[in-house]
Amino acid sequence: MLAECIRPDHGFTADSRAIRMLIDILASYNRDEQRLFLQxxxxxxxxxxxxFKSLNPPLTVVRKSLESSLDPDEYLPSVMTCVNYxxxxxxxxxxxMRAKLRLAASEGQHSFHLS
Structure with a gap:
């Protein structure tokens, strides 16, 4: 069901290993982890x-562009909250992935505030 709610794009497909891992990770989250991720x-x-299926726009997951010489494991995910990206x-x-998502969600949630 969660897989139907995620729109992979720009380098990922529904069959991409990263998308499958993300779905498994999100499905394993407890309530607090879910809230942090959503925030x-x-x-x-x-x-x-x-x-999730009512998010508008839908949750879109894209491959973060890095130079080929860089190690993806050294980078955090990033978001565009206005478009659920x-x-x-x-x-x-x-x-x-689990560790990087946890770090990004816990440390990055207060990086941008509307006044």
Whole structure:
């Protein structure tokens, strides 16, 4: 069900290893981890009525562009909250992705505030 709610684009497809790892990670999150992730990606700690599939625009996950000589495992994911857009490096493993998402969500959630 979660897979139907994520729109892979720009370097990722529904069959990409990174998208499958992301879905597995999100499915394993507890309530607090879900809130942190949502706050990071959308700017809100809660989903709209109807859940992920009701996000407008939908959650779009794209491959974060890096120079070929750079190690994706050294970079954090980034977001564009106004359009629910997650720029995700193509990490080497689910453990690396989980750690980088956790760090980005916990440290990055207060980086931008509307007044």
């Amino acid at each position: 990071f990606v959308t700017g809100s700690p809660r989903l709209p009525t109807g859940g 997650l720029k995700l490096p193509d990490y080497s493993s689910a453990d690396v």
